[in-house]
Amino acid sequence: MTSVTAELPRRTVDITALRRALARAVGRVCPGWLAADRDDLVQAALLRVLRKHEAGAGDDPGEGTPQVASSYLHKVAYSVLIDEIRRVRRRRETSLEDEASEPPRDQPADPERVAASAEIGLGIQSCLGNMAHDRRLAVTLHLQGHTVVEAARILEWPEKRTENLVYRGMADLRACLTAKGMRP
Amino acid sequence: MSERDDLxxxxxxFQSLAETATGEVSPADLxxxxxxxxxxxxxxxxxxxxxRLATEPALAExxxxxHALEAPDASAPVAPDAPAVFPPSRRSWPAPWLAAAAVVILGVSAVVLVPRLRESAPVLRQPGVAEVESLLIPSAAIARDAFELRWTAGPPGSRYRVRVTTEDLQVLAEVTDLDAPVFRVPASTLAGVPAGAIIFWQVDVMTPSTTRLTSPTFVNRVQ
Known part of the structure; x- marks a missing residue:
């Protein structure tokens, strides 16, 4: 039977590396209208992660101890970042309601383009809903930014098969969008 | 427009749908x-x-x-003798993913690394190495009126939290503060689960010195 020990070495948090990871994640997902908030987002998330780490304010007594694992820290960063993005979005929505007569400071530079992108997004969502199951999975990961190799690993399918599914699925998607009168 | 621009x-x-998504992601889904x-x-x-990512923008985000948090950090230094951070037997993804994860972990190498090296036998291999193992046969079917989950014990005084879900991650049972490494899922809880259905379960061990260890997700079936 495995025994579990609590005696792990005490180490400190590498704030620079953590900030880099958070900045990378924010940069990857931060939409254009949040651009002005990127630094604030990273800073707020970093502070919350460190606060949790130092105060042990997580769900469990062990989460805030110095014996915290780096994987745990990334998990905290993940949930904190999602919270922060939601918070900024809520703030922006409130700001838009309160200041309807004034343009918000982080208003998209090209509202028409944003609206067109959103329309295409809805079209894609609709097309995916009608796509063959396996193609849908492969294409969804491709649209999420994954390469064929990554998608194959995530889905645990052979690369050749995944490549074919992405290729055919993307062809389906383009045909479907064209039938809807949409062009990216 | 080039093919690259088109993609x-x-x-x-697709990704911009998250900007206007109204639905929030539940803690279980996160x-x-x-x-x-x-x-x-x-x-x-x-x-x-x-x-689900295809139709749930918030989940996709x-x-x-x-993934971004787990992606390799190009600016992080890579040590030539990087330790195997993740146990190969636990990871079903091939080596490049492990390498990528290892680079990330190295990037925050000053953070405590809880050694999770898993070897063939469930024994303590070195100081600080800890594992939580299921004592059930993986994927084995268990009678619904005797659906008893067992796992390896932590140090004396440990407390356990167990979460049991269906294959589609609906939470069937969640118990905290157990003082023994065993939990019997009430038959009534499993009443609506069809025979042969997959059940996932995971254990958190809270040791007396407040270290928390989380098990891999274990899989069994309802008979």
Missing amino acids: DALRHG AAVWSAVQGDLPPETRRALVD AWRIA
Whole structure:
């Protein structure tokens, strides 16, 4: 039977590396209208992660101890970042309601383009809903930014098969969008 | 428009749906996404989750965030003798993912690394190495009126939290503060679960010195 020990070495948090990871994640997902908030987002998330780490304010007594694992820290960063993005979005929505007569400071530079992108997004969502199951999975990961190799690993399918599914699925998607009168 | 531009536009359109998504992601789904990205979910469950990304923009965004946090940090120094951070037997994803994860971990190498090296036998290999193992046969079917989950014990005084879900990650039972490494899922809880259905369960061990250890996700079936 495995025994579990609590005696792990005490180490400190590498704030620079953590900030880099958070900045990378924010940069990857931060939409254009949040651009002005990127630094604030990273800073707020970093502070919350460190606060949790130092105060042990997580769900469990062990989460805030110095014996915290780096994987745990990334998990905290993940949930904190999602919270922060939601918070900024809520703030922006409130700001838009309160200041309807004034343009918000982080208003998209090209509202028409944003609206067109959103329309295409809805079209894609609709097309995916009608796509063959396996193609849908492969294409969804491709649209999420994954390469064929990554998608194959995530889905645990052979690369050749995944490549074919992405290729055919993307062809389906383009045909479907064209039938809807949409062009990216 | 080049093929690359076309793909970028499609990706941007798909990902921009999160900006106006109204639905929020439940804590259980957030945890599932994290587990999937870590390679802790069985392939069929991971695929089911990917399928949901197609129609749930907020979930898709959570997936992207989780992946971004686990992606290799190009600016992080890479040590030539990088330790094997993740146990190969636990990770079902091949080596490049492990390498990528290892680079990330190295990037935050000053953070405590809880050694999770798993070897063939469930024994303590070195100081600080800890594992939580299921004592059930993986994927074995268990009678619904005797659905008893057992796992390896922590040090004396440890407390346990167990979460039991269906294949589609609906929480069936969640208990905290157990003082023994065993939990019997009430038959009434499993009443609506069809025979042969997959059940996932995971254990958190809280040791007396407040270290928390989380098990991999274990899989069994209801008889």
